[in-house]
Amino acid sequence: MPEEGSMEELMDLYEESFKRFAEGEVVTGRIISVDKDYVIVDIGYKSEGQIRIHEFVDEHGEISAQTGDKVEVMVEWWDDENEVVVLSKEKAEKVKVWEEIKRAYEADEAIEGVIASRVKGGFSVDIGVNAFLPGSQADLRPVRNLDEMVGKTYHFKVLKFNRKRSNIVLSRRVILEAERESKRAATLASISEGKVVDGVVKNITEYGVFVDLGGVDGLLHITDISWGRVKHPSELFSVGDEITVKILNLDLDRERVSLGMKQLAPDPWTSAAERYPVGSKVTGRVVSLTDYGAFVELEEGIEGLIHVSEMSWTRKVRHPNKIVSVGEEVDAVVLDIKPDNRRISLGMKQAVPNPWDVISDKYPVGTTIEGKIKNITDFGLFIGIDEGIDGLVHISDLSWTKRIKHPSELYKKGDTVQAIVLEIDKDNERFSLGVKQLQADPWDTVAERYEVGKEIAGNVTNVTDFGVFVELEEGIEGLVHVSEISREKIKTPVGMFNVGDELRARVMNINSDERRIGLSIKRLEMESDQEYLSDYVSNMGPATSSFGELLRENLQEKLNED
Known part of the structure; x- marks a missing residue:
């Protein structure tokens, strides 16, 4: 006979074998077999339960069920006819998820999920079941690129849920706000003026950078970013x-927290005078151009100004962009430094020799040079000599x-001409040239070609009230003064002669220094009359009466007077 205790246990087991689980209940069973359609699970009931095989197929198409594995299942319904219990592993998992959602909601705890996709108004989140994350609850600030969040895993708080309607609303923002508040309190308790801290750039504006110090935002103003020049913070951050x-x-x-970055290093101007003494040569990068000069960065925080007047020894610079460009490296000399005013005056031209210091040695007076005409003006020609130095041929020296x-009557821009160096004025930076000096001055020998008393012939070039100009040869003119035109008194020769008329005259005087030749028509005519009278008298026979003697004497007196 079995003992009383063992009989009770047998009765309990017997009753348990007939116990019927409620539909929808989640129980734990053990896999006893796997075929192509079903997984058979022993849940401690007189009949085995079965689960469709597809519930055990993973994402790679592999069947994950193994005989002997324990599995949580939900009793879907009882098939009394076939004496089978229909089970579901997937529904059991969902039941567990809903239980976890309820527990997390009641305990105000976070749950983990993956943002599956974007939907209208927000995101669909997989937390075991589909839940909704409103866009306003996705982050502390509006998300610019919503697609960046898809596929990422986050922690969420359950704002509300309804199992019957399968409706769950999540929030990530409340978690971030709590974290920020915790960090903010810790940060405020730990920071103080003068302290050096680490932060993360949160936002960038034209006037500065907002930095997250850990729940607390600080402003790094553009003027406190660098000792040097900063056009926009986005260039650096x-x-x-x-x-x-x-x-x-x-x-x-x-x-409110004000931050500084440049204050982490000493102000470079405090020792600038020692590093950049007057007269020292420096190299820098052009960072800005204005109408009056170029600003050159020598180091971070140290900029010097090259005024337009200090850019070239020889060129008149109207704007710095004719000489330099932003970003270009240039050599210069420190002309003046005022650390208190944070100013350094620089000179580019001082970094190279002044060409006017050596030009007179290279081209002494009397040297014949050759160059191209760079410009033509009313008063002469400018000829390129050396880099930046032009020589002037005055119109009077052509x-x-x-x-x-x-000058454009004889030359055009770009013509190559020869000239002689006449004078170099270094102080006033003037280089005088002459073209006519390549040949001898014809007036130096005019007295030899037109000696006084010589009869000449020429054409009238001009008629004025005071006389008539006559061309003796190309460029050489003589003047017949109004008083030397005729023995008769003439008020003006205008109307008596025309330009181009040919006339003859006698050379009366020559002044080579003043480039003047005096001519006379009257003297030539008077000499012709004397010759006529002289011939007439000499051809007369002996006097036959006292009247003849008287006539001869009068003619002789007349000749003597003339």
Whole structure:
């Protein structure tokens, strides 16, 4: 006979074998077999339960069920006819998920999920079941690129849920806000003015950078970023950059924090006078151009100005962009430095020799040079000599004899001409040249060609009230004064002669220094009359009466007077 205790146990087992699980109940069973359609599970009931095989197929198409494995299942319904219990592993998992959602909601705890996709108004999140994350609850600030969040795993708080409607609303923002508040309190308790801290660039504006110090935002103003020039903070920072800053000012009541980065290094101007003494040669990068000069960065925080007047020894610079460009490296000399005013005056031309210091040695007076005409003006020609140095041929030095109204009558820009160096004025930076000096001055020998008393022939070139100009040869003119035109008194020769008329005259005087030749028509005519009278008298026979003697004497007196 079995003992009383063992009989009770047998009765319990017997009753348990007939126990019927409620539909929808989740129980734990053991896999006893796997075929192509079903997985058979022993849940401690008189009949085995079965689960469709597809519930055990993983994402790679492999069947994950193994005989002997324990598995949680939900009783879906009882098939009394076939004496089979229909089970579901997937529904059991969902039941567990809903239980976890309820537990997390009631305990105000976070649950983990993966953002599956974007939907209208927010995201669909997989937390074992589909849940909805409103866009406003995705982050502390509006998300610019929503697609970046898809596929990422986050922690969420359950704002509300309804199992019957399968409706779950999540929030990530409340978790971030709590974290930020915790960090903010810790940060405010730990920071102080003058302290050096690390932060993350949160936002960038034209006037500065907002830095997250750990729940507390500080402003790094553009003027406190660098001792040097900063056009826009975005040139140096990107959102998300980790940077080190110094706390300049802290207002706990208003929770305002002013930050500085340049203050982490000494002000370079404090020792600038020692590094850049007057007269020293420096190299820098052009960072800005203005109408009056170029600003050159010698080092971070140290900029010097090259005034337009200090850019070239020889060129008149109207704008710095004719000489330099932004980003270009230039050599210069320190002309003046005022650290208190944070100013350095630089000179580019002083870094190279002044060409006017050596030009007179290279081209002494009397040297014949050859160059191209760079410019033509009313008063002469500018000829390129050396880099930046032009020589001037004044209009008066183009020809000894030609009357030139404008140099363009003889030359055009780009012509190559020869000239002689006449004078170099270094102080006034003037280089005088002459073209006519390449040949001898025809007036030097005019007295030899037109000696006084010589009869000449020429054409009238001009008629004025005071006389008539006559061309003796190209460029050489003589003047017949109104008083030397005729023995008769003439008020003006205008109307008596025309330009181009040919006439003859006698050379009366020559002044080579003043380039003047005096001519006379009257003297030539008087000499012709004397010759006529002289011939007439000499051809007369002996006097036959006292009247004849008287006539001869009168004619002789007349000849003597003339």
